[in-house]
Amino acid sequence: MDNRTPIIELIGLGKIYNNKNSSVRALEDINLSIYEGEIFGIIGLSGAGKSTLVRCINYLERPTEGKVIFNGIDLSKVSEKELLKIRQSMSMIFQQFNLLMQRTALQNICFPLEIAGVPKKEARKRAYELLEVVGLKDKAKAYPAQLSGGQKQRVAIARALATNPKVLLCDEATSALDPTTTRSILNLLKEINQKLGITVIVITHEMSVIEEICSRVAIVDKSQIAEIGTVEEVFMKPKSKIAKQLVFSGANHIEIFEGKDKLRIIFDGRTSFEPVIANMVLECKTPVNILFADTKDIYGKAYGQMVIQLPDDESGKKRIYAYLETHKIPFEEVI
Ligand SMILES: Nc1ncnc2c1ncn2[C@@H]1O[C@H](COP(=O)(O)OP(=O)(O)OP(=O)(O)O)[C@@H](O)[C@H]1O
Numbered sequence: 299m300d301n302r303t304p305i306i307e308l309i310g311l312g313k314i315y316n317n318k319n320s321s322v323r324a325l326e327d328i329n330l331s332i333y334e335g336e337i338f339g340i341i342g343l344s345g346a347g348k349s350t351l352v353r354c355i356n357y358l359e360r361p362t363e364g365k366v367i368f369n370g371i372d373l374s375k376v377s378e379k380e381l382l383k384i385r386q387s388m389s390m391i392f393q394q395f396n397l398l399m400q401r402t403a404l405q406n407i408c409f410p411l412e413i414a415g416v417p418k419k420e421a422r423k424r425a426y427e428l429l430e431v432v433g434l435k436d437k438a439k440a441y442p443a444q445l446s447g448g449q450k451q452r453v454a455i456a457r458a459l460a461t462n463p464k465v466l467l468c469d470e471a472t473s474a475l476d477p478t479t480t481r482s483i484l485n486l487l488k489e490i491n492q493k494l495g496i497t498v499i500v501i502t503h504e505m506s507v508i509e510e511i512c513s514r515v516a517i518v519d520k521s522q523i524a525e526i527g528t529v530e531e532v533f534m535k536p537k538s539k540i541a542k543q544l545v546f547s548g549a550n551h552i553e554i555f556e557g558k559d560k561l562r563i564i565f566d567g568r569t570s571f572e573p574v575i576a577n578m579v580l581e582c583k584t585p586v587n588i589l590f591a592d593t594k595d596i597y598g599k600a601y602g603q604m605v606i607q608l609p610d611d612e613s614g615k616k617r618i619y620a621y622l623e624t625h626k627i628p629f630e631e632v633i
Pocket residue numbers: 315317322323324342343344345346347348349350351503
């Protein structure tokens with residue numbers, strides 16, 4: 299059991315959308331604790347219920363079952379007015395940035411402060427400070443149309459920070475960005491988490507985003523939580539089928555791996571992957587087929603995974619198992 303106090307607690311949370319002729323269950327019995335200061339990931343395929351979940355967390359959407367406890371407050375028990383105030387403590391950023399196109403970057407950041415009744419001069423001062431935090435000091439007077447996707451998301455982040463939130467909810471915040479810009483935005487979120495102590499909740503369909511910045515992750519599948527754990531645990535030993543799909547970065551791969559005699563080798567930064575495979579083949583005197591590789595070389599260290607086909611002969615197989623065990627290289631059989 300974790301003895302930290304959760305900043306957000308979801309207890310038996312459920313959501314059914316009732317329309318005229320039909321009802322859709324979007325969430326079922328979600329139980330989850332998110333702790334102050336962590337970067338928590340929520341991942342799932344399209345339609346799994348992620349957006350509904352994040353909108354229930356800040357009560358933009360009212361759950362039909364269960365409770366959301368934010369900072370010790372049961373959100374079902376507070377008035378609309380109090381909810382508005384609480385939502386200032388749970389800012390949100392989106393895939394499409396949602397900036398006001400007729401306002402400059404500075405005016406966009408001032409917007410939530412104006413709504414909160416902050417005097418204009420004070421709001422501008424705070425907005426300039428926030429532009430500096432997100433590295434856009436020179437873009438104060440630029441309109442959203444004059445900014446790149448990454449810059450727009452930086453303005454959106456600055457605007458989200460304007461009300462001094464405790465939690466930042468990021469709904470597919472990097473899904474519209476290229477890989478390099480994605481990394482720079484994720485680094486900014488990490489920096490905000492570390493320097494300002496803001497709890498960050500990242501909703502995504504990409505495992506790479508989770509691996510990059512989250513400490514823990516919940517996998518949502520068909521309206522329910524399929525798996526929850528530290529990113530390391532889920533990455534190293536995914537238990538559910540959906541976790542395996544996501545870790546193998548796509549549903550297409552999993553069928554290829556089903557069958558006998560396949561191993562997933564995990565590169566956790568302690569090894570350099572080229573020598574591992576090359577040395578294993580040389581030392582075990584047996585060739586292996588690499589069926590899938592998704593590895594990154596970061597400063598000479600290997601991160602990621604590789605699926606190999608074991609040789610047919612039993613003694614070759616044994617030598618490979620022994621090699622991996624002796625060298626303390628994490629692996630699991632692919633079932
Ligand atoms: N307002 C609504 N009315 C009826 N059904 C809805 C509504 N919003 C979402 N749903 C349904 O609820 C389910 C979960 O949707 P949700 O948008 O939460 O999933 P998601 O995981 O965020 O998907 P995506 O990644 O594609 O945005 C889906 O079946 C969806 O069709």
